[in-house]
Amino acid sequence: MEGHLVSRKITLQEVQAHWPSREKDVYKGNFGHVLLIGGNERMGGAIQLAANACILSGAGLTTVATAGSNLPAIHSVRPEAMVVAWEAIEDWRELMANKDTLAIGPGLGGEPSSFIAIMKALQPLIQEKVVLLDADALTLYSQFEDELAFLSEAKGLIFTPHVGEWRRLCQEKIAPTDKEKVLDYAQNKHLTLVLKGAPSQVFLGRQGLIYENTRGNPGMAIGGMGDTLTGILAGLVGQFQSVDSAILSGVFLHSYAADLIYQKDYVVIPSRLAASLPEVMKNLEGKNV
Numbered sequence: 381m382e383g384h385l386v387s388r389k390i391t392l393q394e395v396q397a398h399w400p401s402r403e404k405d406v407y408k409g410n411f412g413h414v415l416l417i418g419g420n421e422r423m424g425g426a427i428q429l430a431a432n433a434c435i436l437s438g439a440g441l442t443t444v445a446t447a448g449s450n451l452p453a454i455h456s457v458r459p460e461a462m463v464v465a466w467e468a469i470e471d472w473r474e475l476m477a478n479k480d481t482l483a484i485g486p487g488l489g490g491e492p493s494s495f496i497a498i499m500k501a502l503q504p505l506i507q508e509k510v511v512l513l514d515a516d517a518l519t520l521y522s523q524f525e526d527e528l529a530f531l532s533e534a535k536g537l538i539f540t541p542h543v544g545e546w547r548r549l550c551q552e553k554i555a556p557t558d559k560e561k562v563l564d565y566a567q568n569k570h571l572t573l574v575l576k577g578a579p580s581q582v583f584l585g586r587q588g589l590i591y592e593n594t595r596g597n598p599g600m601a602i603g604g605m606g607d608t609l610t611g612i613l614a615g616l617v618g619q620f621q622s623v624d625s626a627i628l629s630g631v632f633l634h635s636y637a638a639d640l641i642y643q644k645d646y647v648v649i650p651s652r653l654a655a656s657l658p659e660v661m662k663n664l665e666g667k668n669v
C-alpha cells in the first residue's frame with residue numbers, strides 16, 4: 381500500500397540540536413580517514429567534486445583513488461587530498477586497510493572488472509568499514525547483487541540513488557513513492573538508503589525509520605550536485621556518533637547550504653556549495669544559528 385508509513389522530518393532544529401562540537405584536544409585521527417574511489421578519464425570532475433566536499437565538510441583525512449590523468453587537477457584544487465592513480469594500485473586491500481569509510485562511484489564508469497576487484501578486496505574487511513555506493517557503483521551493484529550480499533555486514537552501508545539509479549537498483553520493481561516497499565528493501569539489505577529527489581527521503585533500514593528532508597531547491601538541478609552530497613556524507617561519517625545521524629545531518633546540510641546560496645543566486649554551483657560548508661557547519665554548531 382502506498383503512502384501508509386509516516387515519515388519523520390529532518391529539521392533545522394533537530395540537526396542543530398545534535399551537531400557535534402569539537403573538543404579542544406582533537407587531532408585529524410579523530411575524524412575519520414575516507415577513501416573515495418571514482419573518476420575515470422572522462423569524469424574526473426565527479427570525484428574531484430566529491431573530494432572537495434569531503435575535505436570541506438571536515439573529514440580528518442581524505443585519499444582519492446582515481447584515473448591517473450585526474451591527479452594534477454585534484455592536487456591543484458585540493459592539495460589537502462592524498463591521491464593514488466588506480467592504474468598503479470597492486471593491492472586494493474592494502475589501500476583500504478587503514479581507511480574507515482569508503483565512498484565508491486562518482487564518475488567511476490560502468491566497467492565491471494575494476495569494480496569486482498575492489499569488492500573482492502573489500503570482502504574480508506567488510507565488518508570494520510562504512511561503505512557508501514553512489515552513481516555508477518549502484519548500477520554495477522545491481523548487476524552483481526548476489527555476489528555482493530556480504531555488503532550487508534558492513535559497519536554501515538549507504539546507497540544514494542537518484543530516481544533513475546533507484547529504478548535500476550530495484551529492477552523497476554518498486555516505485556520510489558511506495559515507501560513501505562522501499563523501506564523493506566533497505567531493511568533486507570541493512571541499508572541506509574538516501575533516495576535523492578525533491579525532497580530527498582532517507583530510509584534507515586537498520587532502524588526501520590523513514591525521514592524526509594525539509595530543504596532543497598530547483599537551483600540544485602545541476603550535474604555534480606549528487607557527487608557533492610556523496611563527499612559530504614562520507615566526510616561526516618567520522619564526525620558523528622552514528623552512521624545514521626551523520627547521513628541525516630549530511631542530507632540536511634547539503635540542501636540547507638544550497639538554500640542559503642539560492643536566496644541570492646539563480647543556480648547553485650556545486651563547488652560553490654562545497655566552499656560554503658565550513659561556515660555553514662559552524663553556524664549549525666549549537667547556539668550559533
Ligand SMILES: NC(=O)C1=CN([C@@H]2O[C@H](COP(=O)(O)OP(=O)(O)OC[C@H]3O[C@@H](n4cnc5c(N)ncnc54)[C@H](OP(=O)(O)O)[C@@H]3O)[C@@H](O)[C@H]2O)[C@@H](O)CC1
Nearest residue numbers: 423424425426486487488489515516542543544545603604
Ligand atoms: N563533472 C562530472 O564528471 C560529472 C559526472 N557525473 C557522473 O556521470 C555518471 C552518470 O550519472 P548520471 O546520473 O548523469 O547518469 P545515469 O546514471 O545514467 O542516470 C541518468 C538516467 O536516470 C534517469 N533519471 C530519472 N530520474 C532522475 C533524476 N531525478 N536525476 C537524474 N537522472 C534521473 C534519467 O532519465 P532521463 O533524464 O533520460 O529522463 C536517465 O535515464 C556518474 O558516474 C556520475 O557521477 C555526473 O554526476 C555529472 C557531473
Ligand SMILES: Nc1ncnc2c1ncn2[C@@H]1O[C@H](COP(=O)(O)OP(=O)(O)O)[C@@H](O)[C@H]1O
Nearest residue numbers: 576577578596597598600601603604605606607
Ligand atoms: N528541484 C530540486 N529540489 C531539491 N533538491 C534537488 C532538486 N534537484 C536536484 N536536487 C538535489 O540535487 C542532488 C542531485 O543529485 P544527482 O542527480 O545524483 O546529481 P549528479 O549525478 O549530477 O551529481 C540530489 O541531492 C537532489 O536531491
